[in-house]
Ligand SMILES: Cc1cc2nc3c(=O)[nH]c(=O)nc-3n(C[C@H](O)[C@H](O)[C@H](O)COP(=O)(O)O)c2cc1C
């Protein structure tokens with residue numbers, strides 16, 4: 001029975017996954033306040049449609065960081081796809097390529113970037129800048145050679161968030177046979193060495209972004225910028241986009257939902273940097289609300305893992321197809337011909353006080 005919504009798919013994935021793996025994917029940090037806030041924020045904003053605008057069937061195609069995409073929904077970087085399905089990132093990449101969607105490959109992917117690139121679709125590569133600059137440089141050269149079209153540098157992780165579900169379940173590392181394949185340095189003949197672990201470093205600073213900017217001509221997005229002052233600062237650093245993200249509620253807990261933080265960031269950067277919002281996007285209407293508040297695209301994390309767990313490539317294809325048709329319908333119902341047509345006039349923020357005519 002095919003899931004009618006991402007909610008149904010989430011339930012199906014939960015029933016299939018080994019409980020510790022389910023928790024690894026589903027969980028957030030500490031009290032999971034941010035995790036809950038992400039989805040709740042969308043439910044608390046209403047849509048007030050415009051009618052009779054005659055805009056025709058909505059168009060979803062877009063361009064982001066020099067990549068054409070058939071829809072403004074990006075696959076966010078998520079680690080360890082082979083824990084969800086034996087074909088792992090290969091299956092994800094094939095589904096994304098077939099749908100014309102951009103796939104952001106996690107630095108912690110369980111498949112090497114060269115093998116993921118075989119699918120032929122547009123790829124971005126997510127990077128945790130490593131204190132060992134030599135290693136980071138080698139990895140950047142490697143993903144450039146593999147054909148990745150942009151780097152997404154995650155900046156919300158100077159240390160790793162405390163994920164208490166994983167601590168309780170004793171999930172410490174990947175099981176034998178799996179590793180972070182991109183963390184295996186390439187030898188002179190392309191042979192892959194032993195995997196090293198990903199370092200999280202509180203010494204990283206804007207100077208490291210400047211260094212990366214000098215190192216590569218690939219477009220760079222910073223992922224996890226939430227403060228308008230940091231958004232403004234990023235204008236000076238030569239980066240090309242921002243992911244407005246709280247890492248799916250997995251890093252600092254009690255960070256508000258990215259949806260609530262989006263408008264001040266959009267104000268801070270104006271038209272100078274495209275914004276991608278992630279965290280809690282589960283419906284076409286969610287995406288539309290993010291567009292209305294200034295996002296150029298949204299990204300989805302967990303839903304891709306649910307699709308993978310339930311049906312491998314076909315499951316991820318189903319996730320993208322559900323969101324595509326929901327977004328088309330939501331835009332049409334709001335009188336929009338594209339995501340660019342979505343504006344704050346469509347939004348209703350509920351501080352409801354009864355008002356009625358007295359005369
Ligand atoms: C299981 C899992 C693994 C993740 N791995 C990464 C990662 O390797 N790098 C990263 O920048 N973000 C990672 N994220 C965060 C996602 O990129 C994204 O910000 C978040 O999942 C979006 O929220 P959503 O899951 O509610 O859609 C991960 C999230 C999950 C759930």
Ligand SMILES: CCCCC(=O)C(=O)O
Nearest residue numbers: 078079106108198247250
């Ligand atoms: C070492 C893997 C990091 C994955 C990650 O960022 C996450 O689980 O949120």
